[in-house]
Amino acid sequence: MSTPAPGRARTVALALILGCQLMMALDTSIITTALPHVQRDFGFTQAGLSWVQNAYVLAFGGLLLLGARAGDLLGRRRVFVAGLALFTAASLAAGLAQSAEWLVAARAAQGVAASFAIPSTLALLVANYPDPAGRTRAIALYSAVIGAGGSVGIVIGGVFTDLLSWRWGMLVNVPIGIAIVALAFRFLPETERRTGTFDLAGALTSTVGMSALVFGFIRAADAGWADPVTIGSFALAVLLLVAFVLVERRVAQPITPLRLFASLERSGAYAGRVLIVGATFSTFYFLSQYLQGVLGLTALETGFAYVPITGMFFAMVYVVRPLVTRLGRPVLLVASLVVALAGMTWLAQIHAGSTYFPDIVLPLLVIGVGQGIAIILMTQAGVADVAPQDAGAASGLVNVAHQLGGSLGIAVLTIVFAKAAGDTPNPAQLAAGFHATFTGAAVFFVLALILAVVMFLGSRASARRSAALGDRTVAIGDHAMTRTR
Template identity: 70%
Template sequence: MMVLDASITTTALPHIQREFAFSAAGLSWVQNAYALAFGGLLLVGARAGDLLGRKRVFLLGVGLFTVASLAAGVAVGAPWLIAARAVQGAAAAFAVPSTLALLVDLYTDPLARGRAIALYSAVIGAGASVGIIVGGLFTDLLSWRWGLLINVPIGIVILILAPRVLHESVKARGRLDIWGALTSTAGMSALVFGFVQAAEVGWSDIYSWASFALAAVMLLAFILIERHAKQPITPLRLFASLERSGAYAGRVLVVGATSAIFYFLSQYLQEVLGLSALETGIAYVPITGMFFAMAYVVGPLQHRFGRPVVLVAALLVALVGVVWLSRIGPGTHYYPDVVLPLLLLGIGQGIAIILLTQSGVAGVAPEDAGAASGLVNVAHQVGGSIGIAILTVVFVAAAPSPSPQRLELIAGFHGVFTGAAVLYSLAVVLGIVILFAGRVAASRLARAELRDAIATAP
C-alpha cells in the first residue's frame, strides 16, 4: 500500500494539474512531497523501530498513513494536497523499515532469506507500476481521489488484524540521534527543492543556489555528526563494504531513472498518444508482470553466475530498453516503440532491484539490520525524488513554454528519456567497478589463505 502510493497519482497528474492549476515544475511536488518525506525520515523510522519496538512503530505509522490518505483524498487545493502527501510519506517512513528488518531477523538460512528478500524486492520494484495501473483505473472510472481514499478501509483492516498476528521485536537500548536525523532530512529536502526551483524559475534564481548550498552544508554536517555520535542513526561502518556502498549508490541511479520514466511516460501516453488514464494504466501491465516474474528467475541466475555478473548484465538489458525508449518521435506508437522497451526495462530493473536489495543488507550485524534496511529504502525513495527533480529540469529546458505544443512535448520527453539512459549508464559503470573490486578482494583473500596454509604446513 505504501510503496504503491508513491505512484498512485501518476496517471492522474494531467487531471490534478488542470484542477489545481499546477505549473509543470510545481506538479512534480505531488510526487516529491511523498517521496521526499518518505526517504528523508526513513532513517528516523528505522531507528525508532529498533528503540520502541517494530510492531508498535508499524501500527503508529499505518494509523497516521490512513488519516493522511483521507485528508489527501478530500483535498480542496494544491497546498492541502501537497501537505497531506508529505504526511503520508512521513507515516510510511515509520511503518516500512520494520518490514525488511523483520525479514532479515526472521530468516537466518541464506537461501530462505534470499527468497524472502526477492519477493520483498519484487513488491518494492513493481509497486510504482502497480500504482500507475490502479491510479489509472480509479481516475478513469471514478476519480483520482479514490486512488488515495482506498487506503482508508485497507488501513483500518490492517490496524484490526496486525495486533493479532504480529509479535513485538526486542527493543534496543539507546536514544534517537536527533541531530543526525534533522541534518540528513534537511540536506536531502534542500537538494530536491533546489532542482525543482531551478526547473520552475531558472538557474539564475538565488533560492535554487541557496538550496544547493544548504544541502551541501547539511549533508557534510550529517557525516561529521555520525562520525562522533555514540549511537548514530546511520553507522558509517555500513559504508565500509564496497558492495553495500555500491548498492546504495546504484539504487539511487536506477530508481531515479525509472521513477522519472514512469512519471513522464504516463504524461506522454496521455498528452501525446491520446490514451485515457485507464488505458495508460493498462499500458504498464507488461512491465509489472516482468517485475514479479524476475523474483523467480534471479535465484538460479545468481547461483550460476554470481551476483555481480548478473547485476551488470541486468543493468545492460535495462539500459538497452531505456535507449530504445529515448528514440520516440512524432510517429511513435505504443507497439512496438513503447511496450518492447518497457519489457526490457522490466527484466533488467526487476533483477537489478532484487540484487541491489540483497547487497544493501549483505553481511550486516543483527544490531545494524534496521539501519541497513533503512538505508536501502532511503536510497529508493530519495533516488526517486532526485531523479524526477533532475529530469524535470531537462524537460522544462526542452519544452520551456507554459503550454507546450505536441512537438515541444515530444522534445521534452525525448530529453527526459535520454537523461534516464545516462543515469543507467552510470549504474552500469558502478556495477562493473563492484564486479572487478569483488574479484580483486577474492583474489587477495585466496592468496592470504594460501600463505597461511603454507606457513602452518608441517
C-alpha cells in the first residue's frame, strides 16, 4: 500500500513528478519553432509535417488508458520508471534521425513511452498528498506545468534551433530522463498492485479509432473530403470507436470504466479539455509558422515571443484559489473561457502587416489568463469525486482529452489553413490562412464556453435536487419522530 512521503522527501517526489510531466509536455511543443527547419531538412509537405506532432500525440493519447491500467496492475512507480526509460531512449533516436520516416517513428515511440509514464504521475501525486489542501496546491502546480509546458517548449525549441540545432530539443531529454529514473526509486512511493487483466481489445479499438479519425482530417487537407481514403478512414474511425464503447460495456475490467462519464462535471471536463487544448495547441503550432513565415522572425526570436504567455500560465496558479473562493468554480470557468475567447478573437485579426506588439503579444496575454485558469479548473473537475480504484483511469482520461485535443485541433485547422492559404501561398495568402485558422480556434472556445454553461446549469440543478432531497429527508425524519412520541 502506498504511503505519502514525509517532509523533504515529499517535496523531492513532487519535483520528480512535475519534472517528468514538464519534460513530456515540452516534447509536444519543443519542436514547434523548429518545424520550418525540419520541413526543409526532410522535405515534408504541409500535411506531412503535421505528423511530426501527431505521431507523438496520437500514440500518447491512444495508449494512455492502457498505460493507466498498467499502473494499477503492475505498480505506478514501476510503470512510471519503465515509461520514462523508454521515452529517454526514443528521444535519443529522434535527435539522431536521418530521414522523415525515422523521425516520425521515433516521435511515435516517444508517444508510446509517455502514455505509460504520464498516467502514473497524477496518480502518484494524489497518493503523495492525501490532505485536501496539499492536494489542491499540488494539482494546481501540475496543471500549470501542463498549461505552460507548451509555451516553454516553444521558447526552448527556438533557443536550440537558432544557437545549436533543432535536434537538441530531443536530445536534451536524455540527461533529464536519466536523472529522474535514478531518483525515482528512492523518493517516489510505490502503489499497491491490483489483480486483474489488461483490456487489450479496448486499447486497440480506441487507439486505432482515434488515429483513423485524425488521419481522415489530415488526408482531407491534401486529397479532399470525397477522396476514398478519407471516407474510408472516417468510416473505420466510427466503427472502431463504437466497438470500443461496446467492449467497455461488456468487459469485466475495462480500461475506461464508463461510470466515469456518469458525472456531468467530469464528462464536461473531458470534452471541454479537448476543445480548449485543440484551440491553444493549434495556435502555438500555426503562430510559430506565422511569426517566421510572415513576420520574418528567427526561430530564437519566435521562441522568446512566447515568454509573456508562459509567464501568464504560471501566474494563474496563484490566482485560481482566491478566485474560486470568491466566485465559485462554475462561474470562474465560464468567465475564464469568455476571456480566452476574447483573446483568440483579437489574435484572429492579424494580417500581413501586423506587428508583434501590440497585434500578437497583447492577445497572447489575454489568452494566457483565460486558458491558464480554465485548464486548472478542468483538471480538477476531471478527477473530482473519483473512487480510489478509478484514480488511474480518471487521470488517464484527463491526459487522453489533452492529447486528443491537440491532435484533432491541428488536423481540423490544417484543413482550414490549406483552404484559406491556397496551394502556392505568398505572405499575404499565408496571413489570410492564419487569420482563418485563428478564427477556427476561436470557434473551439465558443463551443467550450457553451459546454461550460451547460455544466454550470447542470451543477445548479444538481444542487437544488440535493437540497430538496435533504429537506424531504429531514421532513420524513421529523414526521417519524412525531409519530414515535
